[in-house]
Amino acid sequence: MFIEELKLIHYRNYENELIIPKRGINIIMGENAQGKTNLIEAMFFLSRGYSHRASNVAELAQWDHDDFFMNARVVSKEVKHTLSAKSHQGKRQFLLDGKIKKRDKINGIFNTILFEPDDLKIVKEGPDKRRRFLNQEISGFRPEYHYILRDYEKILNQRNSLLKNIHYQPSLITTLDVWDEQLMQTGVRLMNHRIHYLHRLNREANNLHQVLSHGKETLSLSYLNNIIDSLEELSEIKNLYKKKLAASREEEISRGATIFGPHVDDMLIQINGKDARRFGSQGQQRSAAISLKLSQIEIYYDNTGEYPVILLDDIFSELDEHRRKSILSLLNKTQAFITCTEDIVNEGDVRPENQHIIEIVKGQVRKINKL
Numbered sequence: 015m016f017i018e019e020l021k022l023i024h025y026r027n028y029e030n031e032l033i034i035p036k037r038g039i040n041i042i043m044g045e046n047a048q049g050k051t052n053l054i055e056a057m058f059f060l061s062r063g064y065s066h067r068a069s070n071v072a073e074l075a076q077w078d079h080d081d082f083f084m085n086a087r088v089v090s091k092e093v094k095h096t097l098s099a100k101s102h103q104g105k106r107q108f109l110l111d112g113k114i115k116k117r118d119k120i121n122g123i124f125n126t127i128l129f130e131p132d133d134l135k136i137v138k139e140g141p142d143k144r145r146r147f148l149n150q151e152i153s154g155f156r157p158e159y160h161y162i163l164r165d166y167e168k169i170l171n172q173r174n175s176l177l178k179n180i181h182y183q184p185s186l187i188t189t190l191d192v193w194d195e196q197l198m199q200t201g202v203r204l205m206n207h208r209i210h211y212l213h214r215l216n217r218e219a220n221n222l223h224q225v226l227s228h229g230k231e232t233l234s235l236s237y238l239n240n241i242i243d244s245l246e247e248l249s250e251i252k253n254l255y256k257k258k259l260a261a262s263r264e265e266e267i268s269r270g271a272t273i274f275g276p277h278v279d280d281m282l283i284q285i286n287g288k289d290a291r292r293f294g295s296q297g298q299q300r301s302a303a304i305s306l307k308l309s310q311i312e313i314y315y316d317n318t319g320e321y322p323v324i325l326l327d328d329i330f331s332e333l334d335e336h337r338r339k340s341i342l343s344l345l346n347k348t349q350a351f352i353t354c355t356e357d358i359v360n361e362g363d364v365r366p367e368n369q370h371i372i373e374i375v376k377g378q379v380r381k382i383n384k385l
């Protein structure tokens with residue numbers, strides 16, 4: 015899968031810009047605040063239908079404009095598609111080959127994997143960042159997961175409101191069983207997806223981490239879930255879930271919140287057997303986050319039969335030469351976009367044939383594909 019052309023009109027700092035990327039590695043080079051991340055964001059937006067850094071779509075429109083338009087020509091399994099997005103006063107609309115489509119209908123047309131500086135939080139910060147990572151990545155290639163998650167969140171909210179209301183109106187307790195059943199059904203489906211995904215991710219991320227660390231470190235991931243203690247209990251998950259809900263009913267009513275279920279899941283990330291969050295160095299945590307993200311390359315390939323487009327925003331800062339080279343070598347089957355403030359090829363060295371420069375100067379794309 016690759017992108018042949020990207021057009022941006024009144025989007026962020028771009029008035030009217032046409033970018034013709036190449037297959038291989040596209041280095042988006044420019045000083046700070048030139049619009050490098052904005053380009054990455056545009057491709058991510060077309061791919062997933064939302065921005066990874068703006069919660070309000072209106073923010074994407076160029077200042078003093080109510081509308082923006084973006085258009086990409088993408089090639090997927092040798093078929094060309096035109097994917098467009100437009101927004102008017104913060105209301106977005108997507109078009110595939112000229113026809114208006116719902117956001118979920120554009121999923122899978124243009125798959126991207128994004129690494130952004132905030133991804134370090136997956137390793138460094140609390141469980142919500144790891145759940146967000148799991149949710150985003152699984153939804154990327156399993157659209158049904160997005161709907162299960164949405165249903166689960168709806169049921170969870172309704173059940174939590176009911177628990178709060180029972181506190182004041184105890185007769186409502188008779189309706190709780192129906193919600194418990196729905197919670198368990200969607201909760202088990204969600205957990206099953208996460209377990210399968212983590213199994214595959216564990217293998218792939220460890221392979222990559224070994225490459226990045228010169229074979230000196232192992233990376234392992236374990237699923238932390240408050241219903242089952244180990245994967246051996248998986249066949250019993252529904253019964254265990256039922257028991258936990260029954261045993262915690264009184265406490266849940268007094269707290270007005272659901273205590274057990276995938277909404278409190280976590281993933282333990284260990285480097286050489288030690289919790290990376292507590293004991294990992296900055297460099298180790300960075301490499302672990304990169305390994306987790308870049309593992310998606312092969313996982314997407316297994317699931318879709320095609321390599322996704324890789325978007326790497328500021329991945330190279332603070333990484334040594336070996337790690338940089340290893341990352342570049344992992345990208346050789348894909349089309350990739352890498353932002354950086356300086357060229358990644360040292361002066362005097364020959365640029366590899368698969369590397370192309372997109373240079374941004376004064377907020378505009380200046381030289382495209384200079385070799």
Ligand SMILES: Nc1ncnc2c1ncn2[C@@H]1O[C@H](COP(=O)(O)OP(=O)(O)OP(=O)(O)O)[C@@H](O)[C@H]1O
Pocket residue numbers: 025026027028044045046047048049050051052053073074075076077353355
């Ligand atoms: N809606 C908007 N309209 C116009 N310009 C905008 C808008 N949103 C952001 N910008 C401009 O885009 C610039 C930031 O662009 P971006 O985040 O892509 O920079 P960058 O090149 O990735 O920088 P860095 O190397 O510092 O990360 C801001 O300085 C701002 O001037």
